Amino acid sequence: MNTPLTLEQLARLCRDAAGSHGPRPAAAPSGFAELDARLPGGGWPVGAIAELMSDAPGIGELSLMVPALSRLARAGRHIVWIAPPYLPYAPALAQRGLPLERVLLIQTGSLKESLWAMEQALRCPAVGAVLGWPASIVDRNVRRLQLAAAAGGSLGILYRPPEAARESSPAALRLRLHAAADGLAVEIHKSRGGNAGLTLRLAVASTAVA
């Protein structure tokens, strides 16, 4: 036996250890009917990567995801935050129906570690969604994460700077997010199997007392 064969066997062992599940739905409802109507399959692309390019932090870019994350978590899957720029605030997530025991917060020391951790988490069938904030990412790595998401049947969300919209990306879905007076303006920049170029206004998490 030669070394490449051994590594191949190791890879097989890893795959066997990870186990496999039956088919999963191809989309996770976003919780916003107007958005779901525009997304292929009627929701966020499960088993793929979605890129969210927000004009600024704090305009509702995470609130946009929270209904879908809550739904995935209540279905028993874990939600993994990889090195977020701000602390996910536990009382707010709990208020929005996200069971905290399904939340994992991973701190990393480098971009390389973040990508590694993101890939591991996406591959894990016990994980429903993984959120990452890579400072920069090349197409090859997006593709790699997409394969991991497909293997794990999970949803990968990459928060990227607005300038990333100028480059192409293999991600299945790319949205630009703009601040709007009454919520969030969501521009579909790229949608595999769907239509791009549309802008929707969504009333993401209200700041008013319920």
Added chain:
Amino acid sequence: MSGGLWLCIRLPRLAHEALATAHHAAGTEAAGAEIAGAECGGDRAAIEAIEAIEQAAMERLAAWAYQWSSRVSYRLADGPLLWLELGASRALFGGYGALLAKLTAELTQLGYSHACALAPSPAGAALLTQAEEPRCVTTLAQLRLRLELLPLALLALPPQVLAALHSAGLRRIGQLLALPAAAIARRFGPAASLYLQRLCGSASDPRPAWRMPAVYRARFEFDAEVRATTALLFPLRRLLLEFQGYLRGRDCAVLRFTLQFEHYRHPASALTIGMSAPTRDAAQLLLLARERLQLLQLPAPVSALRLQALEFTAASVLQGDFFGSDAQQLQQLQLLLDRLQARLGDQQVRGLALEADHRPERSWRLVAPQPPTALPDLPAGVRPCSLLQPPRLIEAPAVLLSGPERIESGWWDGGDATRDYYVARAGDGARLWVFQDLARGEWYLQGLWT
């Protein structure tokens, strides 16, 4: 009567294959040539070293075999042969066919050439490993019928006895068995007669039962020093598969095990690998070991690898033994947590929990990733998804969208806070969670409506 049913495994290339793994790791070739060279050259030291490797490999295989039988024995001469007594465990494994298939698959995975046979006597099973199929008989009558047609040369008798039998005109085992036992003893010696009775199961054949050691220690010596940690993975995989057999045999699991690295010119170094939940799954153990090995800086090239486990836990509801989807998810999650913690450190992998405190910065905490037991009450006001820790001093905001929400708390622990919280809007459209400290009049940014 010897009683029971014996599975015998012949491992004709045990020494070669144990050594080949050592060579493989060291990146060298030709284990067979080395063994042949040692034997031809009569190099006593080299032969002893090879025998020690063979003995160590057999000890690990005996521990592996113990998962299927509490009566395991082996013999290194003329074989080597490994026996498992199966009478009592037949029902456990869904019949012999399923057991044989599993055993054969694992031996192949371990990288050992093998031939298996099943018979109601240990000597009979050993003989059948060299015969053509069928090699499985379950009654003494079937065994006798099977043996009768086989050539005499298969008998485990000294060459001079076989030569004497041949010159007496005997060719098949049946012809010899037809002779009276007393006549055989007289003409070919009492040892030959006893062997034939044991072969047919008419005389008892006591064997020293292999004892399961209370702690697990396995050692793997490399034929040349290994520099790359990736080269350790190949022998480690075999060690862990054998270790899995030992754990199954003892019906237990481990929470941690230690890998020790021996070096020629440096004291031994060690790596302890811990799990978040007990396991005995070789694939999982290998994944964790691989993560840790990737980060390991070895002080010197490795001459031998040891695996040691001193503490064991009961195997109650174990991963891999239980196929409910919840248990499987838990197992997969544990695997993920172990991998992340192995590479990034325990403190980098956390969960979130609520705290019963009105002060926003104290109403949450990081916890080990475990399900919380009880949930404190949620705050009445709506909270933003992201928190700035600690709050950042800011200028008084220009645009306040809503508020105030008065939060007073902490007078009892010195963390006095009387604050009015507002939602403010920044120039770029971001919504901010800000408060004014009423004691000092200062404004702080504490959260973002991400």
